[in-house]
Amino acid sequence: MQYKKNNKIKNIISHPDNIASEYDIEIVKSARAFSLFAFAFLLFFAAKVLLSGLVNYAIILFFFALTSITTYWFIGRKSNSVSHKYLMVIMMGALSLVLLYHGGEDGSAPLWYLVFPPLAIFLLGIIRGLIAIIALLSFS
Numbered sequence: 001m002q003y004k005k006n007n008k009i010k011n012i013i014s015h016p017d018n019i020a021s022e023y024d025i026e027i028v029k030s031a032r033a034f035s036l037f038a039f040a041f042l043l044f045f046a047a048k049v050l051l052s053g054l055v056n057y058a059i060i061l062f063f064f065a066l067t068s069i070t071t072y073w074f075i076g077r078k079s080n081s082v083s084h085k086y087l088m089v090i091m092m093g094a095l096s097l098v099l100l101y102h103g104g105e106d107g108s109a110p111l112w113y114l115v116f117p118p119l120a121i122f123l124l125g126i127i128r129g130l131i132a133i134i135a136l137l138s139f140s
Contacts, residue, residue, distance in 0.1 A: 027085070027122075027123065028075065028084070030122070031075055031084055031085065031088055031123065032072055032075050032076060034088065034119070035068050035069070035071045035072035035075065035088065036068075036069075036072050038064075038065075038068040039065050039068040039069040039072065042061050042062075042064050042065035042068060043061075043062070043065045045061055046058045046061035046062045046065055049061060056102075057102055060098055060099075060102065064091070064094075064095050064098075067091055068091065071084070071087055071088060071091060074087065085123040085124055086124070088119070088123060089119065089120050089123055089124060089129075089132050092115065092116050092119055092120075093116060093120075093132065093135070093136045093139075095112065096112045096113055096115075096116050096136060097136070097139055097140065099112045100112070100113070100140060113136075116133065116136060117129070117133050120132040120133055120136075121133075
C-alpha cells in the first residue's frame, strides 16, 4: 500500500528526467499535509471569529480556508512540483499580510508571521526562502 502511495506521489512530481528524489516526495507530502491542516485550522478559527461577531474577519478566514483546500487539490492533481511550493508561500504570505493589516482577534495577527519563515525556508530552500521573507517584510 505504501509503495502505491509513493508511486502516485512520484507521478505528481515532474522533473526533466521524470525521476523524483526522495526529498521532493517528502516536500509534496508535507505541502499536502500543511494545506489540509491549514484548511482545518482556518475553518475552525473562522467559525470562532464568526461567533465572536467579527463578520469581515471571518469572511477573510473562510476565503483562505477555501484557498488552502484548493491548494491541497491542486497539489494532488497537477504535475508541477515547483508551482505548488510558490503557491503555498504566496498564500501564506498573503494571509499574513491581510491579518497584519486587519489586526486579528485580540491583536493575534503578528503571530501568523511566526509560521511564514519556516514554511518559506522549508518549501523554497534557504536562499529563495530568505528572499520570500524579505519580500514579506518589505510589504509590511
